[in-house]
Amino acid sequence: MSLQFVVDGLLTGSMIGLGAIGVTLTYSILRFSNFAHGDFMAWGTYATLAVVSAIGATFGKIAPIAPLSFGWPLLVALVVGMAFTALLALLLDKVLFSRLRSQGQAIIVVMASFGASMALRSLLEFTFTSRPTYFSRAIQIAMPVGFGIRITPDQIALLLLTAVLVLGVHLLMTRTQTGRAMQALSQNAALARIVGIDVASVVRVTWVIGGALACVAGVMIGILVQIRPFMGFDMLLPMFAAAILGGIGSIPGAVLGGLIIGLAEAGAVQLIGAEWRAAVSFIILMAVLFVRPIGLFGVRER
Amino acid sequence: MSETVLDVRDLEAGYEPGVPIVRGASITVRKGEIVVVLGPNGAGKSSFIKAIAGLVPITGGTVFLDGKDITAAPAHTMMRLGLAFVPQTENIFPLMSVEDNLKVACGVLERREIPSRLEEMYAAFPDLVRQRRAAAGNLSGGQRQMLAVARALIVHPKVLVLDEPSAGLSPKFVSMVFEMLAGIRKSGVTILLVEQNAKAALAIGDRAYVLVEGKDRHEGTASELWNDPVVAELYLGQRPSGASKGGAA
Amino acid sequence: MIDLIGYGAFFLTTALIFSLVTLGLNLQWGLTGLFNVGLAGFVAIGAYTSALLTTPEDAARLGGFGLPILVGWLGAMVVGGIAAALTGMATLRLRSDYLAITTFGVAVVVQLVALNAQKLTGGPFGIGFIPRPFGGLAETPLLFNLSNLAVVCAVTLIAYLALEHLSRSPWGRVLKALREDERAAISLGKSARFYRVQAFAVGGAIMALAGALQAHFTGFIAPDNYLPILTFQVWVMLIVGGSGSNPGAVIGSILVWGIWAGSGTLTSVLFAPEQQARAASLQIVAIGVMLCVILLIRPNGLFGDGPRRPRLDKRAKVAAGESGSGS
Numbered sequence: 001m002s003l004q005f006v007v008d009g010l011l012t013g014s015m016i017g018l019g020a021i022g023v024t025l026t027y028s029i030l031r032f033s034n035f036a037h038g039d040f041m042a043w044g045t046y047a048t049l050a051v052v053s054a055i056g057a058t059f060g061k062i063a064p065i066a067p068l069s070f071g072w073p074l075l076v077a078l079v080v081g082m083a084f085t086a087l088l089a090l091l092l093d094k095v096l097f098s099r100l101r102s103q104g105q106a107i108i109v110v111m112a113s114f115g116a117s118m119a120l121r122s123l124l125e126f127t128f129t130s131r132p133t134y135f136s137r138a139i140q141i142a143m144p145v146g147f148g149i150r151i152t153p154d155q156i157a158l159l160l161l162t163a164v165l166v167l168g169v170h171l172l173m174t175r176t177q178t179g180r181a182m183q184a185l186s187q188n189a190a191l192a193r194i195v196g197i198d199v200a201s202v203v204r205v206t207w208v209i210g211g212a213l214a215c216v217a218g219v220m221i222g223i224l225v226q227i228r229p230f231m232g233f234d235m236l237l238p239m240f241a242a243a244i245l246g247g248i249g250s251i252p253g254a255v256l257g258g259l260i261i262g263l264a265e266a267g268a269v270q271l272i273g274a275e276w277r278a279a280v281s282f283i284i285l286m287a288v289l290f291v292r293p294i295g296l297f298g299v300r301e302r
Numbered sequence: 303m304s305e306t307v308l309d310v311r312d313l314e315a316g317y318e319p320g321v322p323i324v325r326g327a328s329i330t331v332r333k334g335e336i337v338v339v340l341g342p343n344g345a346g347k348s349s350f351i352k353a354i355a356g357l358v359p360i361t362g363g364t365v366f367l368d369g370k371d372i373t374a375a376p377a378h379t380m381m382r383l384g385l386a387f388v389p390q391t392e393n394i395f396p397l398m399s400v401e402d403n404l405k406v407a408c409g410v411l412e413r414r415e416i417p418s419r420l421e422e423m424y425a426a427f428p429d430l431v432r433q434r435r436a437a438a439g440n441l442s443g444g445q446r447q448m449l450a451v452a453r454a455l456i457v458h459p460k461v462l463v464l465d466e467p468s469a470g471l472s473p474k475f476v477s478m479v480f481e482m483l484a485g486i487r488k489s490g491v492t493i494l495l496v497e498q499n500a501k502a503a504l505a506i507g508d509r510a511y512v513l514v515e516g517k518d519r520h521e522g523t524a525s526e527l528w529n530d531p532v533v534a535e536l537y538l539g540q541r542p543s544g545a546s547k548g549g550a551a
Numbered sequence: 552m553i554d555l556i557g558y559g560a561f562f563l564t565t566a567l568i569f570s571l572v573t574l575g576l577n578l579q580w581g582l583t584g585l586f587n588v589g590l591a592g593f594v595a596i597g598a599y600t601s602a603l604l605t606t607p608e609d610a611a612r613l614g615g616f617g618l619p620i621l622v623g624w625l626g627a628m629v630v631g632g633i634a635a636a637l638t639g640m641a642t643l644r645l646r647s648d649y650l651a652i653t654t655f656g657v658a659v660v661v662q663l664v665a666l667n668a669q670k671l672t673g674g675p676f677g678i679g680f681i682p683r684p685f686g687g688l689a690e691t692p693l694l695f696n697l698s699n700l701a702v703v704c705a706v707t708l709i710a711y712l713a714l715e716h717l718s719r720s721p722w723g724r725v726l727k728a729l730r731e732d733e734r735a736a737i738s739l740g741k742s743a744r745f746y747r748v749q750a751f752a753v754g755g756a757i758m759a760l761a762g763a764l765q766a767h768f769t770g771f772i773a774p775d776n777y778l779p780i781l782t783f784q785v786w787v788m789l790i791v792g793g794s795g796s797n798p799g800a801v802i803g804s805i806l807v808w809g810i811w812a813g814s815g816t817l818t819s820v821l822f823a824p825e826q827q828a829r830a831a832s833l834q835i836v837a838i839g840v841m842l843c844v845i846l847l848i849r850p851n852g853l854f855g856d857g858p859r860r861p862r863l864d865k866r867a868k869v870a871a872g873e874s875g876s877g878s
Contacts, residue, residue, distance in 0.1 A: 033648040035588070035655075096843055103850070107586050107647050111786065112846050114588055118783050119839025125832035180398070180406045187395045194355065194389060195407040195453060196381030233779075237659050240652045275667045282656040289641045289649060 013262020597759025631759020
């Protein structure tokens with residue numbers, strides 16, 4: 001068995017992990033599983049693509065940055081896309097989720113997110129059709145790095161980006177007042193209000209972080225694989241499995257869960273075949289639910 | 303007499319419209335006092351104090367803090383306004399460290415004030431220093447109560463409001479908690495507390511109110527109420543011995 | 552005229568098969584409060600089981616076993632019920648979100664097996680030559696459609712009456728009580744959990760039966776029939792009809808299927824053939840928005856008896872709610 005699956009697994013794991021951060025935050029702070037999270041990914045990616053095209057149309061062809069397949073337009077577009085996705089999440093919360101939340105039935109919110117997911121995805125299909133598209137059609141040469149592993153410059157850059165983002169979110173959660181407020185809200189919402197935390201603003205921060213990271217994960221998929229309206233929906237099960245495997249509410253857990261699932265998927269692809277990839281998350285999910293439902297870093301719910 | 307800090311007038315409150323639990327209760331708390339609210343089970347003591355803290359919907363009456371109307375202020379603004387509430391149970395964040403539990407309440411402070419406030423609290427509650435990095439969920443019952451009080455005091459509130467601080471504690475910790483409250487008052491903090499344990503509360507309190515069926519029925523200094531036969535019959539007579547558990551309205 | 556009756560019969564047959572799925576979902580969600588976002592998986596399990604059991608032998612895959620249609624339907628219910636029971640046992644001691652995620656996973660895996668386990672399911676091309684109950688009448692479409700309708704009517708009626716009876720029985724009352732208080736349902740321990748597993752399994756069996764009916768009615772199944780869109784349609788049907796109400800489930804299904812088929816016809820008339828795939832996605836957007844709007848303004852649907860919460864006035868809501876949406 002070639003060790004190449006390690007690189008593939010880490011990359012897939014990064015995408016899953018970045019998405020799972022949003023899932024785990026939404027679950028622990030807003031107390032519902034957001035089935036529309038995958039579609040935030042897809043919307044963010046298409047928004048980024050649209051900005052890239054707009055920049056291309058305005059400034060003409062721009063050379064990529066040295067060994068990478070993309071240039072500054074993609075970086076600018078990514079930031080715009082992240083902001084757009086965060087706004088989309090905030091908007092959806094305002095018109096839909098927050099209203100249902102105030103009626104008090106968590107599971108109704110889950111159902112609404114399922115409906116919203118369908119609508120968002122189909123709207124993408126309507127606008128961009130279901131044909132796959134790409135940020136760049138350039139083929140990158142993978143460099144051998146020993147042990148039979150090859151890696152492209154894009155892949156290295158994206159792994160680094162993931163590491164930076166994960167570290168940033170972790171520091172935000174543990175070292176800042178905002179992060180403490182988020183932790184407090186997830187542990188005891190009533191007490192959080194008593195100690196002076198404005199729930200509404202923490203909820204907004206949660207959506208912004210979740211949405212922005214979903215966009216990054218989506219763009220990673222877009223760069224390394226392809227862009228399709230279903231790209232996010234297909235990530236939903238791995239993201240949920242990663243969040244549960246890591247322990248709901250735990251950022252390091254979500255990322256580690258994502259990496260484990262990514263590696264397991266890549267291994268399975270090599271051993272059994274690509275067509276069974278999606279079953280890996282399910283098997284891991286079931287194993288966690290039977291053996292240790294609170295996950296690796298989870299704690300028992302009150 | 304010194305100035306009034308908290309002035310509650312004809313407060314009506316309840317979770318459901320048309321079903322008030324608090325039915326026109328009035329109290330005053332003056333600067334530097336410990337005021338105790340007593341009452342039989344189901345008298346609405348807990349709802350009364352939670353309504354003041356913005357946690358139970360208020361349907362009538364007014365709450366003034368330092369002359370400012372805070373009746374309609376949402377719960378999360380109370381800390382900023384100067385009213386720090388310590389709930390009866392689940393009053394710490396168990397998965398956060400002791401230090402983070404203190405810091406989480408510092409949102410209303412200037413950033414540069416925070417280190418000195420933390421040191422101040424650690425000086426006042428030395429038990430917490432050794433545990434500062436530990437998860438708050440690992441603390442003993444008495445230490446949790448300490449942490450909750452320290453978290454409330456860290457913002458230097460105008461009034462510290464406590465809902466049954468002795469509930470669920472073993473007798474040893476009960477006396478410890480009341481000693482702690484007496485010490486806090488000495489440092490100049492104004493305190494309002496609801497208690498089941500009338501004897502211990504009146505021992506440290508300056509004045510007290512007896513709440514019956516959601517209304518304040520009796521008012522007096524701690525010793526007046528302690529010696530009042532009517533009050534004794536109404537409430538103190540059926541006082542459970544020792545530390546009382548649970549059961550607040 | 553005859554065409555119209557024929558089409559009407561065809562339409563109603565499909566709508567009633569949907570009703571059967573919705574009735575199963577209503578038992579799970581409406582009565583018991585168990586959230587199933589992977590019901591397409593259970594429908595598919597039923598369809599494939601029955602197809603395997605009843606089709607003539609095929610060298611390219613396992614089976615078929617050429618058994619009578621009724622055996623196929625029973626087999627579908629058994630396998631669907633077992634699959635649902637296993638799903639329930641894995642998750643029912645946890646918060647309802649875990650069940651939602653797991654059922655979602657079940658649907659993904661069933662879809663995967665249908666696509667890739669060619670020896671079992673025929674892969675992307677599916678299974679054909681599934682025997683039809685009145686295959687002999689296929690020469691006269693009207694009679695064929697009407698007899699199909701009669702069979703589906705009968706099965707739906709039996710399921711409906713059985714479910715009505717169940718929901719009034721002590722069993723149903725326990726389920727309703729558990730629905731009202733999820734925490735209690737989890738903490739009451741094994742016995743309460745067992746009730747919920749039973750309800751989930753029976754619901755799954757009904758969905759599987761519906762899948763089997765559909766398979767024998769069309770004579771052909773493929774993985775494409777069991778995409779998430781099916782789950783979505785059935786949810787909309789239940790929510791429109793009102794969760795908790797069996798008549799609501801049936802009427803909601805007919806109504807929503809009417810809207811769906813009608814808007815489908817409309818798009819095929821209005822749009823050029825090459826635009827129709829896009830127009831179809833707009834149709835899904837419309838239905839998705841409809842679901843959300845109904846949840847917002849009429850969460851109990853047309854006939855629902857879902858748990859009613861006391862309505863607090865605005866200020867009370869701000870104070871009591873955790874959302875902080877109004878503050």
